[in-house]
Amino acid sequence: MTTNTLIAKIWSFCDTLRDDGLGYGDYLEQLTYLLFLKMADENINEYNLPLNCNWKTLKAKEKGELIGTYEVILKKLSSAGGMLEKIFSGAQNKIHDSAKLKKLIKLIDEENWTSKETDIKGEIYESLLQKNAENSGAGQYFTPRPVISAMIKCIQPKIGETISDPSCGTGGFFLGALDFLASKKLNNKQKQFLKFDTFHGWEIESSTARLCLMNLFLHGIGDLKDTPDIEVTDSLKVLPQKKVDIVLANPPFGKSSSDIPTIDEKQASKEGYFLRKDFWVTTSNKQLAFLQHIVSMLKENGRAAIVLPDNVLFEGGAGETIRMKLLEEVNLHTILRLPTGIFYAQGVKANVLFFEKPQKTNKPATKEIWFYDYRTNIRHTPKKNPLRAEDLQEFINCYNAEDITSRRETWTSKNDIGRWKKYSYKALQARDKINLDITWLKDDSVIDIDNLPNPDTLIDEIIEDIESSLLSFRTIKESLT
Numbered sequence: 001m002t003t004n005t006l007i008a009k010i011w012s013f014c015d016t017l018r019d020d021g022l023g024y025g026d027y028l029e030q031l032t033y034l035l036f037l038k039m040a041d042e043n044i045n046e047y048n049l050p051l052n053c054n055w056k057t058l059k060a061k062e063k064g065e066l067i068g069t070y071e072v073i074l075k076k077l078s079s080a081g082g083m084l085e086k087i088f089s090g091a092q093n094k095i096h097d098s099a100k101l102k103k104l105i106k107l108i109d110e111e112n113w114t115s116k117e118t119d120i121k122g123e124i125y126e127s128l129l130q131k132n133a134e135n136s137g138a139g140q141y142f143t144p145r146p147v148i149s150a151m152i153k154c155i156q157p158k159i160g161e162t163i164s165d166p167s168c169g170t171g172g173f174f175l176g177a178l179d180f181l182a183s184k185k186l187n188n189k190q191k192q193f194l195k196f197d198t199f200h201g202w203e204i205e206s207s208t209a210r211l212c213l214m215n216l217f218l219h220g221i222g223d224l225k226d227t228p229d230i231e232v233t234d235s236l237k238v239l240p241q242k243k244v245d246i247v248l249a250n251p252p253f254g255k256s257s258s259d260i261p262t263i264d265e266k267q268a269s270k271e272g273y274f275l276r277k278d279f280w281v282t283t284s285n286k287q288l289a290f291l292q293h294i295v296s297m298l299k300e301n302g303r304a305a306i307v308l309p310d311n312v313l314f315e316g317g318a319g320e321t322i323r324m325k326l327l328e329e330v331n332l333h334t335i336l337r338l339p340t341g342i343f344y345a346q347g348v349k350a351n352v353l354f355f356e357k358p359q360k361t362n363k364p365a366t367k368e369i370w371f372y373d374y375r376t377n378i379r380h381t382p383k384k385n386p387l388r389a390e391d392l393q394e395f396i397n398c399y400n401a402e403d404i405t406s407r408r409e410t411w412t413s414k415n416d417i418g419r420w421k422k423y424s425y426k427a428l429q430a431r432d433k434i435n436l437d438i439t440w441l442k443d444d445s446v447i448d449i450d451n452l453p454n455p456d457t458l459i460d461e462i463i464e465d466i467e468s469s470l471l472s473f474r475t476i477k478e479s480l481t
Contacts, residue, residue: 010107017100026094029207030104032214033074033091038108039218048224049084050076059105063098070101083227087213090206142169143250143307144342148176150392151248151305151352154334154399157181159190161198161245166235166293168201171212173248174228178219195221199228200244202235236261236293237274243299250307251290253348260284261293280325283318287311291322291353295330298357307338310349313436323434327366327425330355333404334370335436336395339378342387347470349375354399369436370407370422372398376441381460394419417441 014027022030041055053073061069070093077088095101157163157177165173181194199221203209209232213222222228231238237259260283261276262268268275279292287308294304312319313335326332334354340347358365372395380387398420400407411418421440428434 013104013107017095020095020097020100022094025207028211030094031108032211033088034105034108036087036214036217037073042112050080053077053080055109059109063102066098066101067093067096082225083213083217083222084224086227086230087210087217089210142343143172144387145172145176146387146389146392147307147338147342147352148172148248149179149389150336150396151307151354152176152180153396154354154401155246155248155303155305156401157246159184159186160193162200162242163198163246163248164200164244164297165247165249166202166290166297167249167251168203168212168230169208169250171199171201171215171230173250174199174201174212174216174221175219177246177248178221195223196226196228199230200242201228201230202233202238203230204232204234206232234258236276236289239276239278240293240297243302244297245299245302247294247297247302247304247306249290249294249304251294252286253309261289281318281321283322285311285315285318288315288318288322291326295326295357300357300359303354303356305352305354307350307352310351310437312353313351314433316433320433323436326355327428327434328364329360330357331365331367332369333366334372334399336392337371337373337375337439339375339380339387341380341385342382347466364425366425366428368422368424369428370398370420371438373419373421373439373441376419376439377444411440 010031014022014024017027018024037049037053037055037058040049053076058066058069058073074088074091074093077084078091079085080088093101095104152173157180159181163174163177165171168174177199178194186194199216201209201212203212209230212230213227216222216228216230259272259274261279262273262282263275263277263279264282265275265277267273267282276292278296279289281288281292283289291306291308291312294306298304313323332353332355336352336354338350338352340349343350356365374392374395379385380391398407398410407420407422409418409422410420419441423438428436
């Protein structure tokens with residue numbers, strides 16, 4: 001059975017369970033538990049599960065005993081220690097119709113999951129995660145795989161480097177890095193480092209962190225005893241103890257829904273605040289807080305690629321202070337302007353910021369910023385015209401990861417459609433509020449009365465602009481509040 005057929009088969013069963021009130025996220029969580037038991041059964045010599053907590057025991061039960069047996073297995077595994085306990089912590093059965101649970105078990109049992117290549121079974125699970133994002137709304141800012149791939153090809157992680165994501169979700173950036181590193185020849189020591197010590201993540205939602213651990217496990221990271229370092233907590237409240245080589249992230253958008261990080265000790269004593277003396281400025285804006293946090297996480301000469309919304313580039317107040325400090329203390333050398341229509345949330349305008357953290361000096365670390373505009377005159381939608389890997393290949397070529405000091409602009413006075421252009425530190429400093437929201441290409445969407453676009457296209461663009469404006473106004477209002 002092909003990967004797509006298997007995905008469609010397993011996912012279609014979710015529609016049946018939805019009639020019983022089981023949501024997409026709950027269904028995916030139950031799949032996580034059952035897939036784990038099935039794969040442990042296929043690798044019985046490698047995985048030593050507690051007595052009677054295996055796939056064969058579950059599969060043998062008929063309708064009358066099935067629900068009770070399943071719930072006992074989940075309870076035992078939740079206190080088994082190691083990765084078992086992390087994946088099954090707080091696990092509860094959400095499928096209370098024994099006939100439907102039996103049918104799902106049969107669907108999973110028809111396939112030998114571990115006989116497939118690691119990337120294939122991982123791809124199946126990632127696709128299920130993406131379907132959950134599409135249908136549930138929980139992943140409205142789910143980072144498209146082509147964006148993840150382009151970021152990693154530019155950052156070029158190496159074996160032995162630590163890779164972190166302070167808002168790791170289901171682990172998309174970790175899997176992208178793992179895919180990039182999979183082509184390298186590794187000795188046993190390197191394999192062990194990759195398996196247990198490379199990835200460090202934080203996720204505030206326990207159910208999402210569970211999915212991340214399962215996703216990593218499916219790709220050969222961790223084992224039943226030792227787990228990758230994925231913590232269930234608000235990473236903004238965790239002062240970085242061990243610095244990392246690389247940060248890859250798409251922090252949550254919007255105003256902080258929990259406590260606010262502050263640089264003021266007196267304010268930190270008040271309810272709703274916590275102290276972060278390593279930050280530059282106090283802010284309730286999540287993206288601005290995460291940007292400061294990520295800078296503090298990096299080792300000297302560490303590097304980062306972060307997806308951030310447009311307001312980070314132009315917002316005044318704390319935003320202006322952070323941009324000023326960013327240009328001074330890190331080498332913010334590249335900004336990729338992403339098109340709208342690639343996230344499930346409508347009207348989102350985002351960018352990828354690439355920077356390095358050099359040794360501290362008296363001179364600004366940023367000498368110039370290279371911008372690649374893959375937004376102006378670009379049209380994508382998640383389903384009808386999704387972003388593809390090849391769409392960002394020109395950017396990857398221009399980025400020139402092998403030697404970023406020998407880049408060449410594609411925009412010139414003779415070629416005014418070039419999407420790759422640089423601005424000096426002096427030119428950026430001269431801009432009002434150090435505004436980095438820069439564009440230079442002519443927007444073809446400006447209406448030419450003699451050459452009107454298709455009505456559907458025009459309506460889509462109007463809706464997109466209105467939703468983007470509303471999102472910006474909400475952000476401004478939250479900042480003022």
